Amino acid sequence: GTDAVDIAQLSINTIRTLSMDGVEKADSGHPGTAMALAPVMYALWQNDLKYDPANPLWPGRDRFVLSVGHASMLLYSTIYLTGIRDVVKDKVLERPSLTLDDLKQFRQLNSKTPGHPEYRHTAGVETTTGPLGQGCGNSVGMAMAEKYLAAHYNRPGFDLFDYHTYVFCGDGDMMEGVSSEAASMAGHLGLGNLIWLYDSNQISIEGSTDLAFTENVAERFRAYKWHVVTVDDVNDLAAVSKALEEARAVKDRPSLIVMHTVIGYGAPKKAGTASAHGEPLGDEEIAGAKKAYHWPWTDPFHVPEGVLEHFREGIGARGAKASAEWQALFDAYAREYPKEAAELTAIFERRLPEGWDKDIPKWEADAKGVASRASSGKVINAVAKNLPWMMGGSADLSPSTKTNLTFEGAGSFQPPQWGGTYAGRNVHFGIREHAMGSICNGLALAGLRAYGSGFLIFSDYMKAPIRLSALMELPVIYIFTHDSIGVGEDGPTHQPIEQLAQLRATPGIMTIRPGDANEVSEAWRTLIPQTHKPAVLVLSRQNLPTLDRSKYACASGVAKGAYVLASCEGKPDVILMASGSEVSLVVDAYEKLTAEGIKARVVSFPSFDLFEEQDQAYRDSVLPPDVKGRVAVEQAAAFGWDRYTGIGGAIIAMNSFGASAPLKGLLTKFGFTPEKVYEAARKQAERK
């Protein structure tokens, strides 16, 4: 029989060759990193990772993040070899997540092995990666979630949450600003449960990293207050395991393991070169590499005898035991702490607690009104106190975004080193919007209802993670205030114009811009029950009148994206549409038109996305196709409104950047006055 060293090496080489062969068959992909990191993957998964392949949803499992998502074959090979079971609609099935045939279908249409790992597409993938740096950011959220869950739910003798998050990251991740932000924050938070394994291969697509990246990464991470370990050769399995052990031994700081590697390890000509990164190796290099591995088989996708068994006996047996023990622990916990266990079950199943919405306020009519950021601040507090696993914060703007949770016991999420507790629900993200988005995705991946807030203009800094929330179908809540030229004096650098359009154009996001306080309440009532869609709530800095709902329609229409707020008898001659702060402006114009006998209708339009989800009959009832007179008013780019105004309709919007001045002057300068709206509506009413 093979001895322990042989089977380990054979398993490592199986990961390597499956990865090479997968890329080669696809004629597309990234073989080099998989070849380099296979020993680390083996050492981590086979010997250390707390993971049960038979139960990839086990809440107590360690999380593995492949931030170098292009090396997806490394993960797919490992998912196959360790026998991770498939998951469909949050249920674990008997069948495997990936078969050998799936590996052969790498990067093919409708396959389970897409180019980059996709969460909820392939069981065993903990987060969607590919856009560099994002996996790093996600991992900080995952580690924070573990700390949060442990602080809230662990009890003496019941260490339910005690897992690590491991990340494979590369030079690209290290160069991206989002990982710098996330690392700085992880260092501050003292996340001892977080371990990044940095694949330092000295190679990037344009060539040697000496072309652009010559900093001392280890020193930088020490400056972030991380613990740093180095592995000189990842083929030395004992060294890898020792480094992992050292990293886990440090409990009060995250660890970076700097691993010196050779990209395309074993390939006779391409090893250590950029050409091993992003293209198939070709027959000759594959043959050469297999020779270097002492791999006697010539057929691709060969899995030597004993390898599957070896993983079964290793991670398989170890994981099964650990997850069974955890389940027994949880069952005992459920008997002793039924309320807490029920909460946890709801978290794992993305369910809401009873009565989560019972304190959402109703708002009396009020001409002076309230800024929607302020009404939202009341609602988020009313919701969060009844939804104990809702947590989040702001990129250093909570006094402005009004997202601070102020009820008793909310507290700040801070490490013991800074006199705090991980039970705190207010996260201080620092001035790190990009990391905030990426971290919120990580929190959501653990089942927490995460929210991040900032000024709408700075959604530009975090567009990538917002998009990934949508792609991963995570119900992250983004709260963006200061949503228009209503920002006033801070001027054009701080006044969003195109941001609404870019969020509306992104698939799978629910963007809501409520028009008054009652619409804010309804927006929250609509977005919280979302289990698989991120929401963007767009709020004003300035006061908005609270409409008299005994006169105008009920705000529950928010759930449908757009609704008739007020109308005439019979067919209107003109429809006025607006969102957010412009709703009261079109209401004023409507009143004037009505007083003059012009048949007008007001449509409050908080959400394009929700409106598009309604059936044709509803949409036609709100916007009757035979009414040509249409005016849309929004203090943002006109882009996208033509869908509802049609060619020839009027759009009163921003056609340029804004300006620095008190709001009143800006409204006149840019044409957002009752007179302009009224005039446009009169003209439109004549189009029949």
Added chain:
Amino acid sequence: GTDAVDIAQLSINTIRTLSMDGVEKADSGHPGTAMALAPVMYALWQNDLKYDPANPLWPGRDRFVLSVGHASMLLYSTIYLTGIRDVVKDKVLERPSLTLDDLKQFRQLNSKTPGHPEYRHTAGVETTTGPLGQGCGNSVGMAMAEKYLAAHYNRPGFDLFDYHTYVFCGDGDMMEGVSSEAASMAGHLGLGNLIWLYDSNQISIEGSTDLAFTENVAERFRAYKWHVVTVDDVNDLAAVSKALEEARAVKDRPSLIVMHTVIGYGAPKKAGTASAHGEPLGDEEIAGAKKAYHWPWTDPFHVPEGVLEHFREGIGARGAKASAEWQALFDAYAREYPKEAAELTAIFERRLPEGWDKDIPKWEADAKGVASRASSGKVINAVAKNLPWMMGGSADLSPSTKTNLTFEGAGSFQPPQWGGTYAGRNVHFGIREHAMGSICNGLALAGLRAYGSGFLIFSDYMKAPIRLSALMELPVIYIFTHDSIGVGEDGPTHQPIEQLAQLRATPGIMTIRPGDANEVSEAWRTLIPQTHKPAVLVLSRQNLPTLDRSKYACASGVAKGAYVLASCEGKPDVILMASGSEVSLVVDAYEKLTAEGIKARVVSFPSFDLFEEQDQAYRDSVLPPDVKGRVAVEQAAAFGWDRYTGIGGAIIAMNSFGASAPLKGLLTKFGFTPEKVYEAARKQAERK
């Protein structure tokens, strides 16, 4: 008379009190940082900064960047006190940039003192700042530009370019990932002409920086290979000057001066607190602060006798002498090196050299065609070799974006430490998209024609600097390839959907997505002459057929944004519109429709922005209002196309994220087939 110490302190306190009073009168703004940094501003400007207030356009001047843009009153006060002259349309006027009255108009409508400093709005402002981290990124570009200009144009005895770039930055800048990326790159490039002065005041909006930011910044910058100096108290002018001197003495590395400061210095209650950051101090605190400064005057905006004279005798006299010497040097240079001097003059005036476009290729009809990234690669080389101050690169993707300049002498921009030269025109930005955008803005501010390239999806990582290019009216060129599901196997994380919409929705950007190689040539011919507008060129990964222009209209129509590529006799029944890779698809459908006797027209639609700039007559000639049958086809979000299809028109577009597969399968999966287009067109042709 006042002695030197008195007048220095009086001048510093004048900066402070003007800043406080400006914010107070506006009832809006950020007083605290100005109060803290006034001594540094004074020490730098009065004694060191190579700057002639009478000639703010002097090309040899030091650059000052207020990355903490919210402290704009600090800069405005200094512009006023040093007597910087006004600039209108790139001409220096006799009148001052700012008067005392302008300071009193801080943050008011149409004032010259907006909330955050705006480039080209207020003379003396070198770059628009406010979005944190951007000034830091810009400064790296400015410093690179100095190195580039020196390498190309300095001659023995003619050190025309020998300036520094100084940056005031704060905790917010330091937390933002873009500054991390930029700092890592500046360290690699060994930019000894770059000095960041870091205002470490320990305070952020949510409170102490201990809430979120406890890393060791100095150590981090040492890891980036920066030189680091510390100033314990910025009120010690000698210490500040010594630190600046030490920083300038280090020639092969950028310097970070860590300055320990007190926000709101002097305010009795608010000093050292978050409330000194972003709101007026109030009468009481102002009175208290003025008392602390031993400031006897009670009237706001008081400028004590002698202060203006003091600045005139300091920076005024010093700057005038230096700029006159420089001008004399330049005149002598122009006699000895007339060609180089002419080039420099063109750079300063944003003019193009004769014959810049003479080698732009024409392309023969070719059914197999060429990827637009590849044709663009040929064109950029043809242009750059005749436009010597065009330089740029990629975020580690140049082999994919085809942006490498390969002609003789192009070379790499690298520091001597790494065996390179700053004369190189290919910049290796590393995997740092955000910094790339911000650096390109800095390069453009120095007159260089900068370009940055990457995959279109990663424009998400750099949205903020793209927007700032537009706001500053800088002709930066962004080249984004892999522009749709045409990416294929890399899958949805790499396939842009909403990116075209978000760029089109942003004011002041020229976005062009050419449909074949000749449109690529015309796109470059259109975008290069832009002097005050950034361009985004959107290119395919996959081959696009090169249309037969003897059969279809000439590609010069690109300049008008959309043009009739082919049409029927008389009024068409249906108009087919497309951009980029979809143009050939609609041409195929057009041919089939025409063969069947259906009157169809094809409009190639490379640029919404350019089309909207055309007059109504042209737009109506391309899209006759009485033709209702319309089909738009684009492998991107439909968002925005309704403007041209109208309600009831057909849009064949992406309604979801993409998928990982070879392109052919994706085209079928997502409905981009000749049959689907043909069917939609047939249906539309019936709408009359």
